[in-house]
Amino acid sequence: MRETEIVEYIRGLGSGIGDDCAVFQPRAREDLVFTTDFVLESRHFELSTHTAADVGHKALARSLSDLAAMGAEPAFCLVSLAIPPKLASRWVKEFYGGLTALATRFGVTLAGGDTARFERVVVDVMCCGRVPRGKALLRSGAQPGDAIYVTGELGASAHGLTTKRGEAWKRHLRPEPRIAAGLALRKLGVSACMDLSDGLSLDLVRLCKESRVSAELTGELPIARGASLDEALNGGEDYELLFTSRRNLPHEIAGVTVTRIGRITSQRPARIRFAGRPLKPKAFDHFAEAKS
Amino acid sequence: MRETEIVEYIRGLGSGIGDDCAVFQPRAREDLVFTTDFVLESRHFELSTHTAADVGHKALARSLSDLAAMGAEPAFCLVSLAIPPKLASRWVKEFYGGLTALATRFGVTLAGGDTARFERVVVDVMCCGRVPRGKALLRSGAQPGDAIYVTGELGASAHGLTTKRGEAWKRHLRPEPRIAAGLALRKLGVSACMDLSDGLSLDLVRLCKESRVSAELTGELPIARGASLDEALNGGEDYELLFTSRRNLPHEIAGVTVTRIGRITSQRPARIRFAGRPLKPKAFDHFAEAKS
The missing domain is CATH 3.30.1330.10 (PurM-like, N-terminal domain)
Structure with a gap:
């Protein structure tokens, strides 16, 4: 050509x-x-x-x-x-x-x-x-006491990359951007939002850093079928939305399941606890995924 | 890092x-x-x-x-x-x-x-x-009878790439975007404009195609010191502006020399004549420079 x-x-x-x-x-x-x-x-x-x-x-x-x-x-x-x-x-x-x-x-x-x-x-x-004007969702708006939510399920993309088959592989090959959910969250007035591209454990640290807060996760996660807890916590490229809200939100927004996974606390610097224990950001901390 | x-x-x-x-x-x-x-x-x-x-x-x-x-x-x-x-x-x-x-x-x-x-x-x-609003300079506005102009000198970048020394090499390494000239040309109401990234002979064809016109070049070009006619006609990366105007323009605009090099004619499809003879687009027609 x-x-x-x-x-x-x-x-x-x-x-x-x-x-x-x-x-x-x-x-x-x-x-x-x-x-x-x-x-x-x-x-x-x-x-x-x-x-x-x-x-x-x-x-x-x-x-x-x-x-x-x-x-x-x-x-x-x-x-x-x-x-x-x-x-x-x-x-x-x-x-x-x-x-x-x-x-x-x-x-x-x-x-x-x-x-x-x-x-x-x-x-x-x-x-x-x-x-x-002035309504873009940012990472910096989370406040102590806010609930932490994610859309959809976690770990499917990382799991699919390992197995190269089934629904998880399809999710890896053809990620679905959560546009409708993002628009709905903006109208609902959530306090902070980002997408999960590098894995929950690393991305949540980033959100907490921007908001100057910390986070406690309950230990209950919406893990994708077949995926491990490690894939759900640290796997990249799920492209689900991670967000915080002062008020309670419904279990489904714009056709997508929404799960409450924890709450924002006031400790600094950005520390994450998962089921009562410290959680280290373990997602792929490589240059390839560094979004500035 | x-x-x-x-x-x-x-x-x-x-x-x-x-x-x-x-x-x-x-x-x-x-x-x-x-x-x-x-x-x-x-x-x-x-x-x-x-x-x-x-x-x-x-x-x-x-x-x-x-x-x-x-x-x-x-x-x-x-x-x-x-x-x-x-x-x-x-x-x-x-x-x-x-x-x-x-x-x-x-x-x-x-x-x-x-x-x-x-x-x-x-x-x-x-x-x-x-x-x-509505004032962006386009490639599609040239009309038969318009004069054709370029800013600065042509061929320096291609010449510098060959010699790797002197002013021409510096021009190749550090091209100077003609921002001030572009702003002035918009205010002067020129009819069409583009930048010379792939060489005059190819870029002029593109401008003519968008405007559905042809062009006659006089044969006189502002050739950069040391550069050949071939480098001025077909060399890439000069990043000078190529533009057309219904009315005569001054010889200097926003501190940059401006040279009249020909006129737009009504023949179709985009044919270029140079000093009375047909000019074939010879600039690097490689994928690398294809700007869509």
Whole structure:
């Protein structure tokens, strides 16, 4: 696939592509939120186990999950894609097929990006979402006494990565960004929110650091079928939402189960206790997942 | 440099880093423009010839040049950086040093990004700029009879890449985005504009395609000292502005020389003539520079 072909192909998918920049018209009285996420060959996926459509889905899902965490409505994305010459144009088309299928479901416009040849597949997706002014959900709002909740079940993605089969593997390959739940949580006025990309034990420390609080977990977690407690506590890429609330919340929000897993306490610095014992952040503390 | 260290380091550089997304508050009655550009090891630079600060400068300069082409005022950027484990923390700090030095000069906020370990250095910079509503400069506005202009001189970057010394090499290593000129051109009401990233002969075809016109170049070009005609016509990465105007423009705009190089004609499809003969787009038509 030559340069002209791929650019023409992408132009056919997105609107407003053809200038040096994509142009976006914000609505009155809204804030915009922005995130960018790498999906790198041999780090976040393998060509031998992930189809091109899986990679396209995952690349956008990672960014959409960040929008969900802010309580934002998805608006548009820019997709940077580098591929090795050995990959045929079919790979590129299937990649965009997987990405645009998810984009269509969530009303995301593919507004542009960059393409290059490289020795490995590199994807970087930037996603923009909208929130009413001043209403974005942050990590910093948790207060002592707030209840701690998660959406869905934990550990499925890590478990799927080990077994490479069944529902858990499907959850790993095709994570579902919790956009509707994020919008509902914003309207419910939860105090803090983030997505679980690196595992509960590490991500909860991050939320506590931003809020300058600590946390006590009851010991009861919504563990995905087949997953271990370790996978639920420390496994990455569940892309569920972790959030805190002053008032009690229903058991289901926007069609997703919500489980109360503990409460915020006033100790500093960010210490986590699980079933009465200290919990060390053990999730993959590698550079690959460091989101700034 | 461990994950926590690099994230803390980047947090020290930028504002609003710490949540899943960066939050941005648009002003009333403005459009936002967005661009993203790869800078890849062994494609856009070599670790042996480019310092980390050069790479940081170039990564942001490429995106800023796209903002200049739209006549936009820079607002903020997101920086995705993947580096091999062999590179020390000093490389990362010098990279951000080069990037933030340029960002400071143009009032760009480093608002977030992503980091990862990878076998090669991969940089992807997303940049956002502001323009008054409906006023972004596009490639599609050129009309028959318009004069064609370029800022500065052509061929320096390609020449510098060959000689690796002198002013031309410096121009290649540290391209200067034409932000002030772009803002002035927007206020002057030029009809079409883009930046020269892949060489005049190819980029002019793109502008003509978007405007559904053709072009006649006089044969006189502002060739950079030492550069050949071929480098001026077909060399990439000059990051000068190519634009068209119905009315005559001064010879200097926002401190940069402006040269009239031809005129837009009504033939279709996008054909370029140079000094009376057909000119084929010869610039690097490789996937690496395909901007969608």
